[in-house]
Amino acid sequence: MGHSFKPSAFVLFSLLFTTSLAQTFTSCNPMEKTDCPADTALGVANYTIDFTNNIMSDRVWNTTAGKVDFEDDGAAFTINQRGDSPTVQTNFYIFFGQVEVIMKAAKGQGIVSSIVLESDDLDEVDWEWIGGNNSYVQTNYFGKGNTTSYDRAVWHPVNNPQDEWHNYTVDWTHEQLEWFVDGQSIRVLKFEDANGGQNFPQTPCHIMLGIWAGGDPTKNAEGTVEWAGGDTNYDDGPFSMTVKSVRVTDAGRGTQYVYGDKTGSWQSIKSLNDTSPIKLDGENSGSTTQSMKQKWNGLSSTTKNIIIGVVCGVALLCVAIFAFCCIRQRRAGKHEKLVEDAKYEQNAAEVLAYRANMTRLRGEKMTTAQVRVSPVMGNAGAMYQNHGQTQPMMGAASPNPGAGYANSNYAQSVSTFGSGRGYQKY
Structure with missing residues (x-):
C-alpha cells in the first residue's frame, strides 16, 4: 500500500482487516464469571494531567x-526496535463520560498509534493512526468483543496529525458515542444503530494509550500488516507518539463499579461508595509527581536565577576548598620529603663513619702484627734477635765464615761452597 490513502481505500481496509484490531483480552469477563473483582472508579467528575509538567x-x-x-x-511512546510496544492504561474505570487527549501520532510505515477505551467484557472504543499516512485517523468500536461484521471502522481526514497537535475527544453516554477532532464532531453512533444496542459499548472502561508495529510480519497476520500500511522497517526508527495531556470525566460518582449480572448491559452496573477514592496525580493531586526537568521548567525566571547563583556559589566554594586542601597537602608532602631527605643523609653519614672506623681498626690491627713478627726471616730472625746476633745477609760473603758454628767441618763446607752466595748445602 502507498502512503497516500483515499477514503474508498479506507472503507476497503475496514471491511477486510478490522477483525485483527479488536481488543480481545480480559483478565476476568463478568459475562462468564460472577466472582470478578470490582472495577476501581475514577471517583471525581474531572481528572486532568499535563505531561509537559507532570509524569504518570x-x-x-x-x-x-x-x-x-x-x-x-x-x-x-517510542518504538526503537522490533518488539517494542510501549502501552499504559489507567487503574481506574469510567462509566460513561468524556476522554480528551491532545497528541501527535507517530510516523513510520506500519506503525499504529492508538487511544482505546476498553471494558472487562470487551466493549471497546478506538482511535487509530497509521504511520504511513499523515492525513487520516480511524474511529472504531466493538461490543462484547463481537467481530462478526466489518462495518464499524470509519476514516476521517485530519490535517498533519503527525506534526501538529490535535485534540481528540470521545463523549460517551448510554444513548450515543460521539467523536470530536479539535472540538468538531466527526462521528455519532446511536445506541440503537449498534446492532440494536448489542454492540454498543456500555460497561465501565479504562483508558489505554499506546503504539505498536502493525506492520511487523513476524508478529501479525498478513491482513493486519496490509491494513497498517505495509512492512515496518525498524532501521527508519525510532518512531514516537507524543501525548501532551489527558482529561477524563466520569459520569458515575462511585468509587467502584460492579456487574450485577451476566447481561453486560449498562442497567446491570452498580455504583458503590464503599472504598476510598483513588489518589490521583496531575492537577488533581496536592503532591504532583514531576520529573526534575519538569520541576525546573515550572519555575519562574527569578527563582531559576537564584538557584543558579546559589549553585554557582557553592561550586566556587567547593573549588576553593579543594584548591586549599591540595595546596596544604602539597606543603605537607614537601615538608615530609625534607624530613625524609634529612633522615636519609644522616643515615648515609652514619654508614660512612662506620665504614671509616672499621677501616681504621683493621689498619691498626695489621700494624701491631707487623711489629711482633719480622717480615724478613720470620721465626729464624726472631731467634737471632733474641741472642743479640746480627742476622746474616743473604747473597753476600760472611766476614767470618764458619764463625759461631761448633762443627768446624760444617763451617769449612760453608766457607768452601757458600762464599759470595749465602747458600748452604745440606
Whole structure:
C-alpha cells in the first residue's frame, strides 16, 4: 500500500482487516464469571494531567508494555526496535463520560498509534493512526468483543496529525458515542444503530494509550500488516507518539463499579461508595509527581536565577576548598620529603663513619702484627734477635765464615761452597 490513502481505500481496509484490531483480552469477563473483582472508579467528575509538567503516577497508570519517556513536549511512546510496544492504561474505570487527549501520532510505515477505551467484557472504543499516512485517523468500536461484521471502522481526514497537535475527544453516554477532532464532531453512533444496542459499548472502561508495529510480519497476520500500511522497517526508527495531556470525566460518582449480572448491559452496573477514592496525580493531586526537568521548567525566571547563583556559589566554594586542601597537602608532602631527605643523609653519614672506623681498626690491627713478627726471616730472625746476633745477609760473603758454628767441618763446607752466595748445602 502507498502512503497516500483515499477514503474508498479506507472503507476497503475496514471491511477486510478490522477483525485483527479488536481488543480481545480480559483478565476476568463478568459475562462468564460472577466472582470478578470490582472495577476501581475514577471517583471525581474531572481528572486532568499535563505531561509537559507532570509524569504518570503508578497509582493512576499501569505501564503494561515498554516504557514511557517524559520530555519537553510530553509523554513519548517510542518504538526503537522490533518488539517494542510501549502501552499504559489507567487503574481506574469510567462509566460513561468524556476522554480528551491532545497528541501527535507517530510516523513510520506500519506503525499504529492508538487511544482505546476498553471494558472487562470487551466493549471497546478506538482511535487509530497509521504511520504511513499523515492525513487520516480511524474511529472504531466493538461490543462484547463481537467481530462478526466489518462495518464499524470509519476514516476521517485530519490535517498533519503527525506534526501538529490535535485534540481528540470521545463523549460517551448510554444513548450515543460521539467523536470530536479539535472540538468538531466527526462521528455519532446511536445506541440503537449498534446492532440494536448489542454492540454498543456500555460497561465501565479504562483508558489505554499506546503504539505498536502493525506492520511487523513476524508478529501479525498478513491482513493486519496490509491494513497498517505495509512492512515496518525498524532501521527508519525510532518512531514516537507524543501525548501532551489527558482529561477524563466520569459520569458515575462511585468509587467502584460492579456487574450485577451476566447481561453486560449498562442497567446491570452498580455504583458503590464503599472504598476510598483513588489518589490521583496531575492537577488533581496536592503532591504532583514531576520529573526534575519538569520541576525546573515550572519555575519562574527569578527563582531559576537564584538557584543558579546559589549553585554557582557553592561550586566556587567547593573549588576553593579543594584548591586549599591540595595546596596544604602539597606543603605537607614537601615538608615530609625534607624530613625524609634529612633522615636519609644522616643515615648515609652514619654508614660512612662506620665504614671509616672499621677501616681504621683493621689498619691498626695489621700494624701491631707487623711489629711482633719480622717480615724478613720470620721465626729464624726472631731467634737471632733474641741472642743479640746480627742476622746474616743473604747473597753476600760472611766476614767470618764458619764463625759461631761448633762443627768446624760444617763451617769449612760453608766457607768452601757458600762464599759470595749465602747458600748452604745440606
